[in-house]
Amino acid sequence: MRMAIAAVLLLALSACGEREPSRAPAPAQAPATPVSPAVTPAQGPTPTPSNVTPAGVMPAPGAIGYAGFGPAPFGATEEQVRMAWGRELTGPKPDTAGGCHYLMPEPRTQRGYRIGFMFENERFVRIDVDADDIEAPGGGRVGMTTQDIQRLYAGHVQMQNHKYVEGGHYLRIPNPGGGSGVVLFETDAEGRVTAWRIGEPPQVDYVEGCS
Numbered sequence: 001m002r003m004a005i006a007a008v009l010l011l012a013l014s015a016c017g018e019r020e021p022s023r024a025p026a027p028a029q030a031p032a033t034p035v036s037p038a039v040t041p042a043q044g045p046t047p048t049p050s051n052v053t054p055a056g057v058m059p060a061p062g063a064i065g066y067a068g069f070g071p072a073p074f075g076a077t078e079e080q081v082r083m084a085w086g087r088e089l090t091g092p093k094p095d096t097a098g099g100c101h102y103l104m105p106e107p108r109t110q111r112g113y114r115i116g117f118m119f120e121n122e123r124f125v126r127i128d129v130d131a132d133d134i135e136a137p138g139g140g141r142v143g144m145t146t147q148d149i150q151r152l153y154a155g156h157v158q159m160q161n162h163k164y165v166e167g168g169h170y171l172r173i174p175n176p177g178g179g180s181g182v183v184l185f186e187t188d189a190e191g192r193v194t195a196w197r198i199g200e201p202p203q204v205d206y207v208e209g210c211s
Contacts, residue, residue, distance in 0.1 A: 058131075064129075065198075078103065081103065081119075090106055091103040091116075099210075100119070100209075101118075115128065118209070127197060130142060130195040136185075136198060146192075162186065168187050171185040
């Protein structure tokens with residue numbers, strides 16, 4: 001009997017020895033600190049002068065008016081016009097002091113000057129345009145028909161025969177709101193606008209520009 005009890009005890013001790021030793025629990029890890037994503041400031045459009053497109057060869061819509069160009073009214077100095085344009089303007093100096101001359105942006109296109117600023121007696125007096133993507137006050141553009149101009153400026157169009165183009169016309173529109181400004185569209189024989197200008201009399205009516 002005693003031998004049986006001893007055998008049972010021996011088996012129990014053997015079983016205990018085969019148990020896996022206990023392990024201390026791993027130390028708790030501190031929660032990872034969240035990493036904030038890099039914040040990029042909102043990127044808006046690069047500021048440009050209010051009356052100039054980034055390309056520097058086109059005025060913004062509404063910059064050309066019966067009173068002048070942006071903050072440079074008719075009667076302004078060359079420096080005021082340069083500042084209003086905000087880019088390079090070049091042109092030959094007049095032969096005589098106070099003579100008529102133009103300032104124009106660079107580079108010019110194969111078609112021509114696109115836009116030019118006329119000065120006489122050291123005063124800004126007129127803007128000439130030959131580009132179809134520059135709009136006159138009231139909505140007129142190069143490429144429009146005589147009927148388009150008459151519709152846009154209904155009741156204000158003064159039609160005159162073109163001096164050099166047979167069948168062409170000058171469509172002259174004084175400022176409908178009053179004031180001295182005048183916009184004048186030139187048309188070809190088919191009645192389509194080929195160029196326009198805006199400024200003060202008498203310079204706005206110079207047919208040959210400064211020639």
